Structures are given as C-alpha cells and as structure tokens.
Amino acid sequence: MKKGLILAGILATLTGAASLAVAAGFKVNEQGAKAMGMANAFVAQADDPTALFYNPAGIAFLKGTQISLGSLIIAVPQTEYIGTTPLSGNNPLGNGTSPVFEKAKRDLFIAPSLYATYSFEAMPLTVGLGVNSIYPLAKSWDNSSSFRNQIENLAIKPINFQPTAAYRFDSMNLAVAAGVDITHTIVTLQKSAHVSTITGGAPYGAFELGELGVDGTATDVGWNAGILWKPLKELSFGAAYRSEITLHIDGDANFLATSPAGLSAMGIDYTVLPSSAIPFTRARFTSTASTTITLPDSLILGVAWKPTDQLTLEFDAERTGWSSYNKLEIAFGPASKLNVFNGKPAAKNWKDVWAYKVGGQYSYNKNLDLRAGYSYDVNPIPNETLGPELPDSDRHNFAMGMGIHNDSVALDCAYMWVHWVDRTSSNQNMTELTGQNGTYKSDAHLFGANITVKF
Numbered sequence: 001m002k003k004g005l006i007l008a009g010i011l012a013t014l015t016g017a018a019s020l021a022v023a024a025g026f027k028v029n030e031q032g033a034k035a036m037g038m039a040n041a042f043v044a045q046a047d048d049p050t051a052l053f054y055n056p057a058g059i060a061f062l063k064g065t066q067i068s069l070g071s072l073i074i075a076v077p078q079t080e081y082i083g084t085t086p087l088s089g090n091n092p093l094g095n096g097t098s099p100v101f102e103k104a105k106r107d108l109f110i111a112p113s114l115y116a117t118y119s120f121e122a123m124p125l126t127v128g129l130g131v132n133s134i135y136p137l138a139k140s141w142d143n144s145s146s147f148r149n150q151i152e153n154l155a156i157k158p159i160n161f162q163p164t165a166a167y168r169f170d171s172m173n174l175a176v177a178a179g180v181d182i183t184h185t186i187v188t189l190q191k192s193a194h195v196s197t198i199t200g201g202a203p204y205g206a207f208e209l210g211e212l213g214v215d216g217t218a219t220d221v222g223w224n225a226g227i228l229w230k231p232l233k234e235l236s237f238g239a240a241y242r243s244e245i246t247l248h249i250d251g252d253a254n255f256l257a258t259s260p261a262g263l264s265a266m267g268i269d270y271t272v273l274p275s276s277a278i279p280f281t282r283a284r285f286t287s288t289a290s291t292t293i294t295l296p297d298s299l300i301l302g303v304a305w306k307p308t309d310q311l312t313l314e315f316d317a318e319r320t321g322w323s324s325y326n327k328l329e330i331a332f333g334p335a336s337k338l339n340v341f342n343g344k345p346a347a348k349n350w351k352d353v354w355a356y357k358v359g360g361q362y363s364y365n366k367n368l369d370l371r372a373g374y375s376y377d378v379n380p381i382p383n384e385t386l387g388p389e390l391p392d393s394d395r396h397n398f399a400m401g402m403g404i405h406n407d408s409v410a411l412d413c414a415y416m417w418v419h420w421v422d423r424t425s426s427n428q429n430m431t432e433l434t435g436q437n438g439t440y441k442s443d444a445h446l447f448g449a450n451i452t453v454k455f
Contacts, residue, residue, distance in 0.1 A: 027134060027296075027298075027320065028072070028074075028133070028134060028135065028136055029318075030414075030446055030448055031050055031054070031072070031113055031132050031134070032053065032068070032070060032113070032115075032448070032450055033070060033401060033403075033412035033414040033448040033449050033450040034050065034401070034403055034412040034450065035050060035054055036399060036414035036416060036446070037361075037371035037373065037400060037402065037403075037412065037415075038314065038357075038359025038360060038361060038372070038373040038399065038401070039358065039359045039372075039374050039375040039397055039398075039399040039416070040316070040359070040375060040399075041302065041315060041357040041359035041373055042055070042302075043226075043239065043300045043301070043302035043316050044228070044237055044302035044316070045058070045236070045304050045314060046058025046226075046228055047061065047062075048062075048066070048410070048452055049066045049067065049130075050070070050113075050115050050130075052115050052117070052128050052129075052130035052164055052179070053115075053130055053132060053162070054240065054300075055177075055226040055228055055240040055302075056128070056162075056179050056224060056225070056240065057166050057175040057176055057177040057226035057227050057240070058166075058175070058226070058238070059128045059177065060119075060124065060125075060126050060166035060168035060177065060228070061175060061228070063119055063454070064118075064119060064454060064455050065116075065119075065454070065455040066115075066452060066454045066455070067114075067117075067452065067453050067455075068113075068114070068115040068116075068452040068453075069112075069113075069114055069452075070112065070115075070448065070451070071111070072110070072111045072112075072113070072446060072448045073109070073446070074108070074109040074111070074136075074444060074445075074446050075106070075107075075444060075446070075447075076104075076108065076109055076138050076444065078103055078105070078106050078442075079103070079104040079139075079388075079391055079440055079441070079442045080102070080103050080440070080441045080442070081100075081101070081102045081103075081147075081388070081391070081436070081438055082099060082100070082101050082438055082439055083099055083100070083425075083436055083437050083438010083439055084097060084099055084100070084428060084437045085146040085147060085388075085428065085438075086149065086194075086428060086430055086435070087146040087148065087149055087194070087433070088100040091205065091206045091207075091208075092206050092207050092208075095205060095206045096206075096430050099438070100146045102141065104139060104140060104141050105140035105142065107139075109136055109137075109138045111133040111136050112133075113130070113131060113133070113450075114131040114132075115131075115132075116129050124168035124169070124170055126165070126167075127164065128162075128164045128165075128179075129163050130160075130162035130164065130179075131161055132159075132162070133158050133159055133160065134158065134160050134183070135158045135183075135295065136156060136157065136158060137154065137155075137390070138154065138156070139151060139153075139154045139390065140152065140153045140154070141388060143192070147436075148191060148192040149191060149193065149194040149206070150191060150389065151387075151389045152191045153189065153190045154189050154389055155186075155188050155189075156187050157185070157186045157187075158186075159184050160181055160182065160183045160184075161181075161183075162179050162181055162182075162224065163179055163180055164177055164180075173229065173230040174228070174230075175227070175228045175229075176225075177225060177226045177227075178223065178224070178226075179223065179225070180222075180224075181221065181222040181223060181224055181243070182219070182220075182221050183218075183219070183220060183221075183222070183245055183247070183295075184219045185217065185218050185219075185247060185249075186215075186216075187217070187249065187251070188213075188214070188215050189213070189214045189215075190212070190214075191211075192208065192210075192211055193208075193211070194206050194207060194208055194209060195207050195209055195261065196430060196431050196432070198261050198264075204430045204431060207259070207261050208258060208261070208262070209257065209258070209261050210256045210257040210258040210259065210262035211255070211256045211258060212256075213253070213254045213255075214252070214253050214254075215251050216249045216250060216251025216252075216290075217249070217250065218248055218249040218250070220245050220246055220247050220248060222295075223242075223243045224240070224242045224243065225241050226238070226239065226240040226241070227239050227240075233306070234305060234306040234307070235304070235305055235306075236303070236304045237302070237303050237304075238300075238303075238304070239299070239300065239301050239302070240300045241298070241300075242297060242298045243297050244294050244297045244324055245295045246292060246293070247293045247294070247295060248290070248292055249290060249291050250288070250290045251289055252286060252287070252288060253286065253288075253289045254284065254285075254286050255286070255287075256282060256283070256285075257283045257284075257285065262283075263281065263283055265285075266283055266285045268283060287332055288332065288333035288336065289331070289332055289333070290330070290331050291328060291329060291330045291331065292329075293325065293328070294324040294325065296321040296322045296324050296325070296352075297320075297321045298318060298319065298320045298321065299319045300317070300318040301316065301317050301318075302316035302317070303315055310362055310363045310364075311360065311363075313358075313359075313360045314357075314358070314360070315358050316356070316357040316358075317354060317355070317356055317357075318356075319352060319353070319354050320352065320355070320380070321352050322350040322352055322353060322380035323350060323351055324350075325350045326347070326348055327347050327348055327349075328345060328346045329343070329344070329346070348385050349382055349384070349385060350380040350381060350385070351382065352380070353377070353379065354378055355378065356375060357373065357374075357375035358373060358374055358375070359371065359372065359373025359374070359375075360373065367404060367405060368402065368403070369402060369405075370401075370402055371400060371401040371402060371403070371414070372399065372400045372401075373398075373400075374396070374398055374399070375396075376394070376395070376396060376397070377394065377395040377397065378394050379393050379395070379423075383426065384427050384435075385427070386427060386435070386436075387434060387435060387436070388436070391420075391423055391425075391442065392423070393421045393423035393442075395418055395420050395421070396418070397417070397418050399415065399416040399417075400414070401413055401414030401415065402414075405452075407454070408454050408455075409451070409454070410450075410451070410452040411449070411450075411451050412449065412450045412452070413447075413448070414446075414447070414448045414449075415445070415446070415447055416446040416448075417444075417445055418443065418444040418445075419443050420440070420441070420442040422439055422440070422441050423439065423440045424438070425437065425438065
C-alpha cells in the first residue's frame with residue numbers, strides 16, 4: 001500500500017472540513033424582525049436599535065435608552081439531491097455512476113440577538129452595543145448517505161460583539177457612525193474519511209479509512225461604519241460598510257481508523273495482526289490543525305421614500321466581497337504525520353456578488369404597522385467547488401411582518417420563505433472523491449421576533 005496516497009485522502013477530507021469554517025455563502029442578514037419583514041431593505045430607515053447591524057448611523061436619531069431583544073429561528077433546509085456522487089454505486093470499485101436520491105436532515109437553528117443604545121441629552125451622540133450571530137450554519141446528512149465522505153454533521157456557532165458610536169449633525173440632518181466587530185466562532189464537523197486508491201494508480205474506487213472529527217475556534221476583530229442622510233422629510237439615503245474579518249482558526253483533528261487502510265495510514269502494519277482481529281481493530285490518531293480564512297467585506301447602499309405619511313418604500317443593493325475566499329491552506333502540527341502536506345493550498349475561487357432588496361411598511365394606524373418585501377441573492381460559489389456542505393445557489397426571499405407598538409414598547413414579528421433556484425453541478429472528481437454530478441433543491445423557513453423597550 002502507498003501510505004502517502006492514503007494520507008493524501010485524509011488531507012482531502014480535512015481540507016473539505018476546514019472549508020466549512022467560513023460558513024460558506026451563508027451570511028445571515030436577518031438580524032432584526034422589523035427589517036426582516038421588509039426583506040432586509042432597511043439601511044436607509046435604520047430607525048430601531050437593530051440599526052447597529054443594518055446601518056449603525058441610524059442609532060444617532062434614536063431617543064433615550066432603547067433595548068431590543070430578538071431571536072431568529074431557521075428551519076434548516078431539508079436539501080434534496082438527485083444524481084451521482086463519488087460514493088454512489090457498489091463500493092469500492094463500482095462507484096460514482098449509480099444515481100441516488102438523498103435528503104439532508106431537518107434541523108432548527110436558533111440565533112438570539114441583543115441591541116442596546118443610549119443617546120446623550122447634552123450632545124448629539126449615541127452609543128450602542130450589538131450582540132448577534134452573523135455567520136451561523138448547521139447541516140447534517142445521514143452517516144450512511146453517499147455524501148458521508150464529504151460531510152455527516154456540521155455546526156458553526158459564531159457570536160459577534162459590536163460596540164458602536166454615532167454622531168448626528170443636526171444642521172444637515174446627517175449622521176455618521178463607526179464600530180468594532182469582535183467575532184468568536186466555534187466549529188465542529190464529522191465525516192467518514194475515504195481514499196480513492198491504495199495501490200498508486202487506477203482503478204479508482206472509494207476505500208474507507210475511518211471516522212474523522214474536527215473542532216476549532218477563532219476570535220478576531222473587524223470594523224464597521226455607516227452614514228444616514230435625511231435631506232427631506234419623505235426621503236433618506238443610507239450606506240453601511242462592514243470590513244473583512246480574518247479568522248485564525250486553531251483546533252484538533254481526531255481520526256479513528258476503521259479499516260486496514262486506515263491502520264496503514266497511521267503507520268500500523270496490520271499484516272502482523274491476527275487475521276481474525278483485523279475487521280475489529282480500531283486505532284485513534286490525533287493532530288493539531290490550523291488555517292486562516294478571511295470573511296468577506298460588505299457594502300450596502302439604499303434609499304427610502306415616503307410617498308404618504310402611512311407608507312414607506314425602500315430599495316437596497318448589497319455587495320459582498322466573497323472573493324476574499326480564494327483558497328484554503330491547512331497547517332498541521334509539526335509532530336503530526338500529516339505535516340508532510342503543509343504548504344499545499346486548495347483553490348476555492350469564490351466571487352463577489354450582489355443582492356437586491358425591496359421592501360415597504362404601511363402604518364395601518366398609530367399602533368400597527370404591516371410590512372412586506374422581496375430580495376434576490378446571487379450565490380458566490382462556482383461549480384468547481386460546490387459541495388454538499390453548502391449546496392448554495394441564487395435565492396429568492398419573500399418576507400412579510402408586522403409591528404405593534406406604543407410610546408414605550410414595540411413588538412415586531414416576521415416570516416421569510418427562502419427558495420434556492422435548483423442548482424445542477426457537474427464537478428464530480430473520482431480522484432479526490434469530491435463534488436457531484438446532479439441537482440440540489442432547497443427551501444428554508446425563517447421566523448423572527450424582537451421586543452424593544454424604550455426608556
């Protein structure tokens with residue numbers, strides 16, 4: 001057996017695992033129920049404490065002390081797939097050609113948020129603190145699925161702290177703001193490691209090595225800024241920018257060999273073991289692992305118009321700089337048997353994309369607001385790097401919501417249906433055992449609520 005080829009298979013598995021730490025193209029913009037009800041077209045309104053996320057300059061126009069507590073519930077899409085994968089068919093050699101039908105597991109992901117603002121009476125200055133989760137992700141495929149070598153279970157659990165200050169120029173009805181983003185992320189993943197050959201050449205198959213678990217964390221800092229201008233009572237313009245954040249992820253990889261090939265990968269000569277013991281032998285291998293991934297920057301531009309006192313309409317355009325994720329390179333610990341693969345980056349080649357949002361609010365009476373909106377998101381993942389950990393595609397987002405409020409308390413609720421355009425991919429690689437030749441179908445349902453108290 002060629003130990004190097006087997007270790008290369010483990011490396012390919014680890015590379016796929018670490019790529020999930022970026023949460024792929026799954027930035028969650030639904031950070032406030034009021035904005036969510038208008039499909040997140042909110043940068044030029046930004047008139048409640050959740051403005052800390054959408055456009056921090058908006059908090060300069062708030063009065064007194066305001067605290068908003070919210071939660072977003074994501075019904076993680078039960079992605080359906082039909083087509084072939086590197087493991088579909090009769091393993092180990094007859095794989096990659098038989099079509100399969102797979103479904104990801106259903107799940108609920110809950111992302112709470114907290115926003116607090118304080119406006120000084122003696123000066124046009126407001127300070128605020130936002131606590132939210134911008135890049136959460138959860139995805140699970142059954143451990144017997146034909147995707148098991150690429151992903152079984154994935155959880156990305158980030159928390160972001162955003163201290164912010166905003167200043168208002170009353171003579172121009174203009175506000176500017178700046179803040180810091182402190183992001184802490186926990187990543188866990190499990191998958192079944194396979195290798196395509198153990199002989200050094202064709203035929204290529206799918207040989208099981210064992211079970212792989214990866215855990216990692218990172219804490220890093222970025223910044224954000226915003227501007228909000230209200231030249232007329234019925235017209236306002238907003239812009240917000242969020243910088244890149246470079247995540248320095250450190251973690252551990254745990255590999256449990258479940259086959260002779262897996263034992264060989266760890267340098268164990270299974271040929272000296274009694275033949276009756278080989279099918280039941282297990283051995284564990286550990287290593288440190290680290291990588292650096294840059295989360296994208298984003299720029300949002302928007303205009304809001306009030307044709308009547310009861311109706312507000314807004315249009316936003318958002319650019320997200322996913323081209324920051326152009327490669328992935330893993331560094332293994334110097335004592336690890338995997339360190340021979342250091343310095344071998346894997347290309348990702350994501351692209352910058354735009355999202356377009358339109359939404360509106362109608363004040364039915366002084367205590368009740370009705371909202372609706374639509375947005376279209378372009379996905380950043382090219383065909384050659386698409387995989388089951390995030391089978392992303394262009395998305396249609398339909399939203400509606402309502403708000404009930406008086407002078408001291410507001411309750412906002414929203415619902416969003418996200419429909420992914422069917423994504424057909426043809427990037428199946430039998431050498432690396434990655435990708436697929438088939439079609440993904442996905443939908444998700446999001447529910448959001450915020451309660452805001454004003455003092």
